Amino acid sequence: MSDIEEISKKLLEFRNDRDWEQFHNPKDLSLAISIEAGELLELFLWKNAEEANKEKVKEELADIFSFAFLLADKYGLDVKEIILDKIRVNNEKYPVAKAKGTAKKYNEL
Secondary structure (H helix, E strand, C coil): CCHHHHHHHHHHHHHHHCCCHHHCCHHHHHHHHHHHHHHHHHCCCCCCHHHCCHHHHHHHHHHHHHHHHHHHHHCCCCHHHHHHHHHHHHHHHCCHHHHCCCCCCHHHC
16 A cells, blocks of 8 residues: 555545544535645744744644545545646646746746
């Protein structure tokens, strides 16, 4: 079993043991990702990046990843596959020769 499969299995077990699937529709999972991302941003508010509490960053990232995995499951998406596909697309949009060292968007390269 891959790491991604193990994570998905544990998340689904945790959710199912608590009968929470009824609350985990795509809309609410998407909202939860956004809310948790806001909580992550709050850790950096009015601080330098080095001042953010690393343990709290870890907790918020875990929440974001968890809800993202659950959302992927709702749509029957393979997390490894969709990330690798996105990397391939980005490789085409951002060729090294044009994108290296710049933060410009692909349509500005």
